[in-house]
Amino acid sequence: MRRKAVTIRDVAQLAEVSVSTVSQVLNGNMQYVREAKRERVLNAVRELRYRPNAIARSMVKRKTATVGVVFTSLVSNLFSPIIECIQDILRPHGYNIILASTPDAESEIQAINALKDQQVDGFIFVSFMYARLQSQSDHLLDLKEEGIPFVVINRPLEQEYDFNQIRFNHREAGYLATKHLIHLGHTSIATISGPLHHVPPWQSAIERQQGWLEALKEHNLEVVPEWIRDGNYTYQGGYEAACWLLEHWDIGRKRPTALFVANDEMTLGALRAFYYHGVQVPHEVALVTVGDPPYAAHMFPALTTFAHPLKEAGQIATRILIDQLHATDSLPTQKIMLSYQLHTRESCGTNPEPKSRGLIAH
């Protein structure tokens, strides 16, 4: 069935040279091969449609030209763009990607072992904790020790590790989002935060909320404790948080006119709550969120967001990895902090829609 593969020996035979000559030619060590033979070899290769067996080559070179890309989850909007640009950069360099998704530390360890068995040359780890990965990273120390290069993206590290790492500036996102609202004239700004009391601490949630707080304080705006609603990063949480705000709308001294929602899931929930209660966004309450899913621009109203710098993260991570892969001696670790990028659309009230929603009663 499977047509017996043509080997380097077949080529050598047809070209009437030795296998090592063929190997030389194929690996570009042409300096040692005369043109005539070179031609003969190349012709034989073509004639036989010979393709070197990468496995055999890997075994002797002890390099596989594959990298393991390990995600915490494949289900997210965040996954696609990042894997795509990892792939786009890796492929021209001749590297293949072996993919793995690992919801928890245990399965991550297994995946790493499986990939090590496969002799991958390096790793990229990408953490988006939609499935509250129990963050443990001690097992990455082994990789380090074995000299296998890797880089981690958005991985919450419970302590200081000497890893190549790329992080997102959550605090800044909260800070800038809130400032954006403040510059728009808002002085009463609530927040729907991620899980603030999670164990272990959910860094991004805490930091985004701190950014919000910082911006308010910087502008001497009142910080109403009840205006920090924990939405647990979920749709339902966002919905309930918005409902709570709605119910207590007029009870407090004043009501918030703007909202910093710490992720897009919760934003969807909050929007739905407002929609059901007939509260207009952004006219009655302006809204800025973190995370820029593809549909953000197509919601009603279109969402003003701070987008994860996914492409940058993927590109930088891949470049760092490639450098390490090519380097003969070990390179210094790199720690990179990336900023979220503002996309101003309708929900913050900056870009009002062509026709106001009020018109629908026409």
Place this chain on the structure above:
Amino acid sequence: MRRKAVTIRDVAQLAEVSVSTVSQVLNGNMQYVREAKRERVLNAVRELRYRPNAIARSMVKRKTATVGVVFTSLVSNLFSPIIECIQDILRPHGYNIILASTPDAESEIQAINALKDQQVDGFIFVSFMYARLQSQSDHLLDLKEEGIPFVVINRPLEQEYDFNQIRFNHREAGYLATKHLIHLGHTSIATISGPLHHVPPWQSAIERQQGWLEALKEHNLEVVPEWIRDGNYTYQGGYEAACWLLEHWDIGRKRPTALFVANDEMTLGALRAFYYHGVQVPHEVALVTVGDPPYAAHMFPALTTFAHPLKEAGQIATRILIDQLHATDSLPTQKIMLSYQLHTRESCGTNPEPKSRGLIAH
């Protein structure tokens, strides 16, 4: 640096047995090994933390326990769920996934070759033509000939091939979507279709439109030629198609009260057009679409959709592949047609929202 790997020989030495014995034990051929030695070997393995080198094993077994998964594009909503369930099924069987994305036939061929060089045991091809892949499949014949098993998902085949293939029933989606609208009482139903005049023919677009037509005819409803708007499967196209309809709203004899939109991109565009023109969905125009992105349930109104049976496709494809991988002799090819699944939400008018949108003028 890279701590020199422990090999089977090290284990043999420590256990004071031969390498072949170790190999036997590790491969579960325990029938030929006495318990005592078995123990010694296992202990040595543990002590040395030995892990067999998969590459070396692959070379002699001529099996790599990896499958190549080749997508036309990584950017789609459709990609994540499908890769996830391929992975979920493959992993327990010990298979790894090598990922590739290939926008056109040329790069697909290259990717296939690269993966063949890596000796992958099989392939899964997934086509979502967001990047109008020039559909060519003759090169898959080579795979067939070489006896490398593979299955194609949603691949538009320009002719009849003897491939394992999983298709989506586009015609039925259009038909059922339209019938759904008809059952809701609509008699004037327009459609925003995909590219009807694409070269080569864009099957899904044509078939979905035909399904729409079929349903109308079956119920003796008038087919207004102008109510077939080609939206080119794009956001912009959907927007323009909806605008056209809006402009000609009252010019025709009657106006459509419902709309079958052939994909979600165009739906977003159409919704935006309606939003800007103050036309209420579903009150003034009901809407059903094909494709069920994660945000469909969170739009305003929530979208009634026919969802791609992605998980089923991924599961079935993977199972077929695994069967072929395990089979000693070649299995018959399988051709499977999957139906889209209806998700009834708000945009068709079946599930009106708790409070009507009119209330927002309160």
Place this chain on the structure above:
DNA sequence: CTGTTAGCGCTTTCAC
């Protein structure tokens, strides 16, 4: 310049 040879780490006959 070119061919011979010794492995890479593992599995698998095949004698003993």
Place this chain on the structure above:
DNA sequence: GTGAAAGCGCTAACAG
């Protein structure tokens, strides 16, 4: 039962 030995397809010294 167990071990010695022959490769899997390729690369990389090392002679010539």
